[in-house]
Amino acid sequence: MKIERVETFQIQWAPTDKPTTRSAYVRIHAGDGLVGLGEASPMQGGRASLAMIEHDIAPALIGADPLDHAVLQDRLMHRLVKLGPEGALSGALAAIDIALWDLKGKMLGQPIYKLLGGAWRTALPFYASIGRNGAGQRSVDEVCRVVEQRLRDKPAAIKIRFDNDRTEPDRDIPGDIAKARAVRRLVGDDFPLAFDANNGLSFGGAMRVGRALEELGYWWFEEPLQHYHVRDLGMLARQLDITVSAGEQSYTTAAVADLIDAGLRMVQPDIVKMGGITGLMRCAALCQAHGVELVPHQTQPTIGHLANLHVCAVQAQATKPCELDDPSTRRHAIFRNPPKPVDGLFHLPTEAGLGIALIEDEVSRLRV
Ligand code: CA
Numbered sequence: 001m002k003i004e005r006v007e008t009f010q011i012q013w014a015p016t017d018k019p020t021t022r023s024a025y026v027r028i029h030a031g032d033g034l035v036g037l038g039e040a041s042p043m044q045g046g047r048a049s050l051a052m053i054e055h056d057i058a059p060a061l062i063g064a065d066p067l068d069h070a071v072l073q074d075r076l077m078h079r080l081v082k083l084g085p086e087g088a089l090s091g092a093l094a095a096i097d098i099a100l101w102d103l104k105g106k107m108l109g110q111p112i113y114k115l116l117g118g119a120w121r122t123a124l125p126f127y128a129s130i131g132r133n134g135a136g137q138r139s140v141d142e143v144c145r146v147v148e149q150r151l152r153d154k155p156a157a158i159k160i161r162f163d164n165d166r167t168e169p170d171r172d173i174p175g176d177i178a179k180a181r182a183v184r185r186l187v188g189d190d191f192p193l194a195f196d197a198n199n200g201l202s203f204g205g206a207m208r209v210g211r212a213l214e215e216l217g218y219w220w221f222e223e224p225l226q227h228y229h230v231r232d233l234g235m236l237a238r239q240l241d242i243t244v245s246a247g248e249q250s251y252t253t254a255a256v257a258d259l260i261d262a263g264l265r266m267v268q269p270d271i272v273k274m275g276g277i278t279g280l281m282r283c284a285a286l287c288q289a290h291g292v293e294l295v296p297h298q299t300q301p302t303i304g305h306l307a308n309l310h311v312c313a314v315q316a317q318a319t320k321p322c323e324l325d326d327p328s329t330r331r332h333a334i335f336r337n338p339p340k341p342v343d344g345l346f347h348l349p350t351e352a353g354l355g356i357a358l359i360e361d362e363v364s365r366l367r368v
Pocket of ligand 1: 196198222223248297
């Protein structure tokens with residue numbers, strides 16, 4: 001079977017032309033009417049990744065065998081490396097890889113997790129990832145109200161994110177700690193909590209916040225520093241007792257290896273940013289070999305989320321639940337059978353491939 005056509009499109013979820021309200025999708029058409037679905041990182045609507053797919057990647061895929069997906073990815077990553085593998089190119093190749101895995105599942109009549117070697121669990125707990133809690137975004141009380149709302153979905157853990165301006169480090173450390181403390185009081189001593197600084201702290205600021213989080217019994221401290229300060233992230237991880245994590249802005253297996261080498265013991269690569277299913281499975285092997293926790297970042301509600309669930313399901317040692325982002329308008333309108341949590345668990349679909357189908361009328365209505 002051969003790849004016949006590669007189709008890219010954005011879905012515009014809200015009636016505005018802001019790029020932040022768009023998702024970036026790819027459909028790969030092969031013989032026998034089989035179609036694979038993929039998703040790229042949606043930064044700025046994923047436009048840069050989709051353009052690379054259209055102009056630079058698709059021509060190289062036509063006529064290829066979908067089962068050669070790993071060869072195709074590595075060949076194109078190296079051929080196009082000067083387009084910038086740290087972002088748009090790796091997002092484009094991630095979308096292609098997910099779509100080719102979806103096709104492979106449909107060709108072989110198996111869900112992806114079976115093709116990856118089988119699931120350790122097909123019902124996966126999740127954590128509620130709650131954004132916009134930084135200075136000027138929410139008060140202490142407002143943070144607690146949002147946490148209460150999200151607890152209704154029965155998450156296994158809660159992560160509060162402080163989406164502060166990266167050009168203003170340490171803007172409100174006392175306020176950040178007050179919010180962390182209020183959430184701990186709200187959920188009780190034993191409930192798993194995480195704090196995501198979204199790159200908003202200096203080294204000294206991160207030490208202060210980290211010590212406070214240790215006292216409050218938080219489970220992990222995510223992206224305290226700028227993502228490019230890999231050595232400092234490692235130093236922080238070695239000095240603090242709380243688990244320090246990073247990796248959602250790592251775009252190659254080698255970049256994840258650098259984090260591990262620096263001293264991080266929990267990494268968070270993202271399936272729609274780096275390598276797709278093939279890339280994340282390579283990270284899983286790297287993490288297992290080094291005794292490092294793999295807790296993938298994932299905030300795309302449907303294709304990215306499902307692809308991530310397939311990979312998480314096949315890990316023997318999954319130490320933390322899967323990420324579930326804030327409810328958003330980008331959720332589910334174009335999908336026939338979107339993943340939804342039931343009693344705190346996502347159940348993996350048993351259909352071939354990813355296990356999801358598009359509603360064509362809705363796609364036509366919302367596509368750009
Ligand atoms: Ca994060």
